[in-house]
Amino acid sequence: MRSRFFRILLTFSNPIRPPILWATTPRLRNTTPLKSMTIPFFSALFGTSTPSSKNTMTSYPDQRTPEEWRAVLSPEQFRILREKGTERPSTGLYDKHAPSAGTYGCAGCGAALYEARHKFASGCGWPAYFDSVPGAVVRHEDRSLGMARTEIVCANCGGHLGHVFKGEGYDTPTDERHCVNSVSLTFREEGEGAAGAGDGKEAGAEGKGESKV
Template sequence: MTHPVQKSDQEWKAVLNKEQFRVLREKGTEAPFTGEYDKHAPTTGAYTCAACDAPLYKATHKFKSGCGWPAFFDAVPGAVTRHTDKTFGMERTEIVCTNCGGHLGHVFKGEGYPTPTDERHCVNSVSLKFGKDDPTT
């Protein structure tokens, strides 16, 4: 799939730090309970893609899951694209930024969280930026 924002690895390396590049462009994962936004609990604002600034999640989508990464029950409509990920001998649903293809994490369904969607978007903090203003409204 092609994305509206296209850059070479060299161009991405010029705008992302080493950890952001590893996660967003090489599909890495940050260690659990270490990310800046794991325990972040704002009531307003939005999370955008750390690579391209596209709005991804509203603060009101975030919930405390205890999984060690920021968890969201829904995304801004059209902001996140899902792919089947068959790495590590299992099948999961990878989520990427629709605008630039940056790896965000994975989405899990049916875990029983008391959320409107019964989904958990498990997102790497390093893939996100937070702003107090909500660009999706």
Template sequence: MSESKSKSETEWRAVLSPEQFRILRQKGTEAPGTGKYDNHSGEGVYACAGCGTPLYKSTTKFKSGCGWPAFFDAIPGAVSRHEDRSMFMTRTEITCTACGGHLGHVFKGEGFPTPTDERHCVNSISLNFKEE
């Protein structure tokens, strides 16, 4: 799916809704508590809304209370990490490895009882759920 990274802005605008484009391509953030997957449950896989690459298994999703879907781990190789120094702080941005779409941020050491001690805080609009 490497061709997904080479799509032009016009090509991305043609396949994404305006809100998906704002978040996936312009690194926006949806308002907390508004995304359809924050309280979602079910068995399956959460895939990138931009390119369809599987990103997270439902077995790694947990309720963090942050207002966005939270996962403690991604499917190996599906998510890339980048230093983000915006908003007057340093965070770790997470993107889809296949298309480069912005997913959200990952936080570590918050005390959640998860195997990785990580919280992948992901915008719902960056995801599509595929039931098993």
């Protein structure tokens, strides 16, 4: 009996403090919403691209200012040639144009770009050429739509023509397709004089007339 009494007394004289349970709250991460990503869509193809740092006015022999270009180009020509726009597929004058001879020139400055023999039927909805006049076209990397493409511009004035694609399997000597806007072009029959620099509005007028963008 005495031993039991001492055990009880010992228990109450040395109480065991119950463990403290700390309520831990997990640290919240930064939950700031992510900015929505712009997904390139088909309609974006008909807008404008951000100009390449290499494709500047001072890079080409014809160094007219935007104001000078506006004075000689129609609004649609300016949008495509100077602001890198794109006409809608299957609307351009030269999409199904198939002459036996002649030269396609820049609608801005009149420089010769493609021979009639370079053109082929690609079915893509834009004029297609497998080659160009030597030295007439300059290529630039274009990442404007979240993808790597190769832009082609007039080597004389820097006017935007379109893009070039390679390895698509067309039965052509180069396996390349220069996909060009009709609005960027003018056509001269064999033996016709070249359009002079500064005659862009007149040179590209027929291209504008059939391009319903």
